[in-house]
Amino acid sequence: MPRIPPEVLVPARADEKYRAARLDLLRQERALSEQAEEVAAARRALPPGPVLDDYEFTEETADGTLRRSRLTELFGEHRTLVVYHLMFKRGAGEACPMCSMWVDGLQGVHRHLARHTALAVIAGAEPAALRAWGRTRGWHDLRLLSCGENTFNRDLGAETDAGDPRPAFSVLRLDGSDVRFHHTMHASFPPDGAERGIDLLSPVWQVLDLLPQGRGDWYAGNDYVVG
Structure with missing residues (x-):
């Protein structure tokens, strides 16, 4: 995949305040991605766990x-x-x-x-x-x-x-x-972690976190889902 230049993340009509803030956010996103890779590698490298009952x-x-x-x-x-x-x-x-x-x-x-x-x-x-x-x-x-x-x-x-x-x-x-x-x-990281433990495994939370209003205090419901 071709490398994406940082400039494409900033619309041409954006002012300097927005441009600086967006590029700073880009640095944070890259750091988060690198840390996620490190955590995933550590998870894969866990030693053998206990044998479970059948x-x-x-x-x-x-x-x-x-x-x-x-x-x-x-x-x-x-x-x-x-x-x-x-x-x-x-x-x-x-x-x-x-x-x-x-x-x-x-x-x-x-x-x-x-x-x-x-x-x-x-x-x-x-x-x-x-x-x-x-x-x-x-x-x-x-x-x-x-x-x-x-x-x-x-x-x-x-x-x-x-x-x-x-x-x-x-x-x-x-x-x-x-x-x-x-x-x-x-769902949360023990003993007192934020309740976002398994959120990375659902695209719903990831999309909500992209929104200006964030996820807020929204809670899923069974009433609006039809199989």
Whole structure:
């Protein structure tokens, strides 16, 4: 890709005050990009994590039957597995609106991800409730699995001791016949980080941050999304 000269970022009719501010912002954007590359490299270089149990999950198939799958089976032909821990408790009428927004994005890009990794959405809700919610949202191509009968979410830090779910992405990898934990990214950085931990994985937040008004106190809703 040809190198873009800084001048193209500044409209010809911009005054010097705007030009100086925009070029200063460009320097900050470059520094942020370089730091992001360093963090990504450090994440990839993490040493092998602990071996996980071969948990059993349940999902409702298209014909309404229940299928049970072990964690090792979720990898399919891949050596890595990305899990989105969906905030959807047993007995709840619907999933978390913000979590659902993230999974909307995964539905949109799943074909690209499938070239590189396996992908699953896991929650504590009943299999039938998960599939019904997936149909409502249009998640026709994602595996929606219930962990309501095991401790998977709690063991990976995606559920509190009281049983309350936490939104998170986890990356697991196969090491021979074992599943090893690689990395979990939560919605906020513990112990007291800003709640932007997994925001980089959703284009919604990135576009809102481009706007002059920013993201404000907006919160996603389930009422305006039709599958």
